[in-house]
Amino acid sequence: MAEQAARAGGAEHTGDGVTERVVIENCAVATVDARDTEYASGHVVVAGDRIESIGAGKAPEGLTNVVRRVDGTGHLVTPGLVNTHHHFYQWITRGMATDHILFDWLVALYPTWARIDEPMVAAAARGSLAMMARGGVTTAMDHHYVFPRGAGDLSGAIIRAASEMGVRFTLARGSMDRGTSDGGLPPDFAVESLEGALSATEETIDTYHDASFGSMTQVAVAPCSPFSVSTDLLRQGAELARRKGVRLHTHGSETAEEEQFCKELFGMGPTDYFESTGWLGDDVWMAHCVHMNDSDIAAFARTGTGVAHCPSSNARLAAGIARVPDMLAAGVPVGLGVDGTASNESGELHTELRNALLVNRLGPHKEKALNARQALRLGTYGGAQVLGRQEETGSLEPGKLADLVLWKLDGIGHSTIADPVTALVFGAAAPVTLSLVGGLPVVEDGRLTRADEDDIARGARDEARRLARIAEDAG
Ligand SMILES: [Zn+2]
Numbered sequence: 001m002a003e004q005a006a007r008a009g010g011a012e013h014t015g016d017g018v019t020e021r022v023v024i025e026n027c028a029v030a031t032v033d034a035r036d037t038e039y040a041s042g043h044v045v046v047a048g049d050r051i052e053s054i055g056a057g058k059a060p061e062g063l064t065n066v067v068r069r070v071d072g073t074g075h076l077v078t079p080g081l082v083n084t085h086h087h088f089y090q091w092i093t094r095g096m097a098t099d100h101i102l103f104d105w106l107v108a109l110y111p112t113w114a115r116i117d118e119p120m121v122a123a124a125a126r127g128s129l130a131m132m133a134r135g136g137v138t139t140a141m142d143h144h145y146v147f148p149r150g151a152g153d154l155s156g157a158i159i160r161a162a163s164e165m166g167v168r169f170t171l172a173r174g175s176m177d178r179g180t181s182d183g184g185l186p187p188d189f190a191v192e193s194l195e196g197a198l199s200a201t202e203e204t205i206d207t208y209h210d211a212s213f214g215s216m217t218q219v220a221v222a223p224c225s226p227f228s229v230s231t232d233l234l235r236q237g238a239e240l241a242r243r244k245g246v247r248l249h250t251h252g253s254e255t256a257e258e259e260q261f262c263k264e265l266f267g268m269g270p271t272d273y274f275e276s277t278g279w280l281g282d283d284v285w286m287a288h289c290v291h292m293n294d295s296d297i298a299a300f301a302r303t304g305t306g307v308a309h310c311p312s313s314n315a316r317l318a319a320g321i322a323r324v325p326d327m328l329a330a331g332v333p334v335g336l337g338v339d340g341t342a343s344n345e346s347g348e349l350h351t352e353l354r355n356a357l358l359v360n361r362l363g364p365h366k367e368k369a370l371n372a373r374q375a376l377r378l379g380t381y382g383g384a385q386v387l388g389r390q391e392e393t394g395s396l397e398p399g400k401l402a403d404l405v406l407w408k409l410d411g412i413g414h415s416t417i418a419d420p421v422t423a424l425v426f427g428a429a430a431p432v433t434l435s436l437v438g439g440l441p442v443v444e445d446g447r448l449t450r451a452d453e454d455d456i457a458r459g460a461r462d463e464a465r466r467l468a469r470i471a472e473d474a475g
Contacts, residue, residue, distance in 0.1 A: 020067045022046040022439065023059045027072025027406065028420040031396040032079050032380045036373055038421070044077055046402040049214060049438035054396050074410030075433060076420040078376060079395050080138025080403035082383025083349045085249075085287040085308035085337025088142040088158060089116055091124035091131075092464035094345045102255045102317045103227075106185055109342060112471040114190040118152025120463040125161035127460035130453055131347040132338070133165050134446065135429065138403040138437045139383065139393055140167045143249060143287070145174025145224040147192055147200070155204045159217055166442045166450050168215075168403065170387055172222035172249040173204045177233050183265060185227045194233050197223070198240060205244050213392055214401055214438060218246070225251040226270055227261050231277060238278035247388050248279065249308075252286035255319045259291050271296035280305045285386040287337060288313075289327070290320040297323065301330040306386030309378065311352060311359040313339030324356065325365045328374070335383030353379045353425045372425040402439040405432055 025043035030036075031054060043059040045052045053060065090113075097108040116124075125142065132140055142158050155171060162169035175197035178184030184191070192200070201221055209219040221241035223229040229250075241248045253259065253270045262270045271292065274280055282304030289300070289307045300307065309322050327334050336356055341347040353375045360369035370378075384394025393403045407430040409415070409423045414430060417423035424430050435443035442449060 018065055019048045020065050021052070021063055022068045022070070022402075022436075023063065023066055024070040024072050024077060024406065024434075025059050027075040027077050028409075029054065029396065030076060030078045030373075030376060030421050032377055033395045033397050036377075044396060044404065046436065046439045049402055049440075051396055051398055051400050051402050051404075053398055070406070070434060072406055074408065076407045076409050076424055077396070078405055078407065078424070079380040079393065080405050080435060080437065081136045081349045081379045082139040082335060082387065082394060083132055083137050083141060083337055084285065084335035084383045084386050085310055085339055086128060086140065086142050087144065087340030087342070088125040088128040088161075089113065089121050089144060089146060090340035090342035091127040091347065091460055092120055092467055093342045096342065100317070101257070102319060103185060103257050105317060105343065110186050110190050111474070112467065113146045114148050114187065115467060115470045115474060116146060116148060116151060116154075118154055118157050120467050121151075121154045122157040122161060123456075123459045123463035125158045126164070126451065126456045128341065128347055129161055129165045129167060130448055130451060130456045132349055133167055133435065133442050134432060134448055134453070135348045135350040136405040136407070136432050136435055136443075137349050138167055138405070138435060138442065139169070139387065139389065141170040141172055141387065143172040143174050143222050145176055145222065145228075146190065147175070148190070155208070159208055163216065164451060165448070166437055166440060168389075168393065168437055170218045170220055170247075171204065171208065172220040173201045174222040174224050175201065175233060175237070176224045176228040178228050178230050182230065184229075191228070194230060194236070197233060198236055201237070202240060202244070205246055209244070209246055211245065216438075218387075220247040220249045222249040225254070225258070226266075226273060227258060231266075234274075234277040234279060241283065248281070248284040250279065250286055252289055253291045253296065254288035254314075255317070256291060269293075269296070271299055275299060283388065285333070285335070287339065288319065288322065290314055290322045292323060292327075294326075297326055297330050297332060300327065300332045304333065306333040306335065308337035308386060309334050309356060310337040310339040310344070311355040312346070313337075313343040315355070315359060316343050321359055321363045323363070324360050324378075325363070325369045333382060333385040334378055335386040336379045348429060349379060350424075351429050354427075357425060372419075372421045375425045376421060402436050404436050406434040407431070408433045
């Protein structure tokens with residue numbers, strides 16, 4: 001990438017009210033707008049934190065206050081990727097119980113997870129965020145649901161890590177209150193009380209949720225799953241979210257065992273159970289949704305309930321293949337998620353574009369299941385939609401936030417693949433030359449701009465070892 005920069009950095013509003021511009025040109029452009037508009041060679045002009053113009057050929061002449069010009073020759077620019085399901089704390093428990101299905105994997109890991117504390121969660125959050133940011137994620141989320149007593153300010157630690165990295169962020173404040181003595185899966189010592197979970201969630205919303213356009217931090221209400229949460233927590237959690245005007249997130253229909261659990265305990269499948277507790281709606285998104293019949297998919301479509309599709313995690317835990325082509329055909333909003341890195345050791349979202357496409361082609365729709373453009377849409381606009389932020393981010397259009405990624409496609413991994421979107425989705429994980437969040441650089445030439453990767457890797461390794469020692473001593 002050649003630079004003709006006036007100075008390093010991204011676009012900013014200066015104190016004297018002058019909007020600074022960043023110009024990116026000579027690159028392929030995939031806007032992921034409603035018509036999938038693409039330019040073989042085009043430009044994007046960023047003004048302040050927004051996209052000002054986008055189109056074919058060179059940027060318009062006569063632009064003022066251009067602080068940086070980026071020659072994007074050999075690159076593709078796309079909207080920044082949006083991750084819709086993750087558990088950051090699992091960054092320090094990777095590579096364990098690698099040959100298990102979900103319930104056995106959870107039971108193997110709960111005792112270790114129940115010993116996490118604030119420094120561990122902070123180090124894990126930094127690791128998870130760094131891995132995603134360097135792979136083109138500009139909007140991240142963390143579903144955090146393990147809150148051991150006396151562990152410190154875990155929500156604050158996670159939010160500070162996201163703010164340090166410079167990515168847009170949703171904290172889904174999770175909870176579990178159904179321990180084994182109430183017929184749940186997690187051990188009793190790993191769960192909160194119903195009242196404790198609700199009041200801590202409300203406090204997190206009051207402290208951190210920012211509903212404004214371009215907000216960097218949002219909070220969602222996120223009880224963990226039907227088998228770790230009481231019916232009261234689901235019901236009252238939904239009421240809390242609607243009273244506060246925030247979104248709702250949980251795990252749903254992930255495995256055949258969960259379906260069985262719901263039928264035995266509640267006399268119905270997961271989707272009917274969610275509907276009976278107020279958990280279907282256009283303010284809800286659910287992770288996985290693998291075991292869905294036609295009427296479940298129709299219920300999601302009718303209510304506008306979103307899905308976080310996590311193909312690698314579903315494969316890792318042998319959960320099955322979500323019916324993404326059927327969901328899309330029915331009009332269900334679908335985004336992509338890496339899921340926690342204890343069930344997806346890589347923690348990268350750009351490789352999930354490829355995995356979503358390949359895994360779905362193994363299902364009944366075969367080669368017609370998904371194409372490269374649809375996979376890119378899942379990872380960008382679809383993700384923004386399920387997080388309720390499609391007016392702000394997820395596609396490159398004038399007036400939207402300047403959340404974008406410049407992918408290098410002229411290197412050894414991609415230079416001979418005919419089409420840039422095909423190269424990005426079907427090819428190897430593409431290097432990120434530049435990633436902007438709200439016009440500000442988060443990645444430059446493959447490296448994080450605001451954090452030291454080596455320092456993050458060391459810190460996470462030390463905390464992973466400390467957790468392993470504590471868990472071993474607790475036996
Ligand atoms: Zn999950």
